[in-house]
Amino acid sequence: MAAAELRIAVLLDDGFEDDELRTLMELFESAGARLTLVSPVAKRACKGRHGRLTVTSELAASTARAEMFAAIVIPGGYAADKLRMRHAMLDLVRDSINRGIPVGAIGHGPQVLISAAAVAGRTVTCWPSIAIDIKNAGGLYVDRPVVDDGGIITARKADDARAFAEAILRRIGDSR
């Protein structure tokens, strides 16, 4: 596959886990992916929760289209608490799942999957505080570093970032 084709969307708002996002960006870029940072509003500076990383988004969720991307990634931290309230973000996630485009969510990221009604009947891992929310949404929660259930890839925390990125890249390869 040509490197130019590997375009991955990262859904962002304030409050993401700084070091985890930095690691994920490095892992995807070193695999040849071009990242598109998608936030509720385009050209917005999004700050990490620890103040160690600020990134400027490229695209608004309302102008992003699932078919533009090889995968969608939802980082961890408290950004997910904001993203899950945005209809355009949930539409993008749902549309990606319906089209078989891999969707990854790490840490608190699976909160967005809950709001997109994408959890029922799926095996999912996440940060432990929201495990009960996954179960209440009809998901099967497991405590594993990474889970890929039919293209919905989830991971627990920053320490799992490498396994998470590798699972997403593997699924993109399989989907092509």
Added chain:
Amino acid sequence: MAAAELRIAVLLDDGFEDDELRTLMELFESAGARLTLVSPVAKRACKGRHGRLTVTSELAASTARAEMFAAIVIPGGYAADKLRMRHAMLDLVRDSINRGIPVGAIGHGPQVLISAAAVAGRTVTCWPSIAIDIKNAGGLYVDRPVVDDGGIITARKADDARAFAEAILRRIGDSR
């Protein structure tokens, strides 16, 4: 009722809503309540998410007993995401509910009620991002400033702090 008897526990960890907590503390204290700040570990400095307020806890959750208090209050913000992972906190909340001691939760505070399995069949309000988690937990979500369903008092956000405090104080009065 004697002012000395009105002891209210506030469950705390890092990440609470600074101004909301300050307002709640002022409202309860001006009503004659003595506040006991309860955190996972005693004598711990807990920081608000905006860095505008730091409070030092008095008691560890493991040494707090429901019967010591006229009410239990769970503030909003991201502290709830930490508190809900602490068994001693959930035990205190469950024990208070079982004894008919009023339990209040504002903003993200109802996440703790979900983890304490205290939401099913109850009418609850909360910060909108977690409304779906309340529904998935079997609660009836409503968008109202404050709701008191049988001594479980919930509110949406900092703007509702006064109505929230008044509902808790009213319920304490009714319980005596």
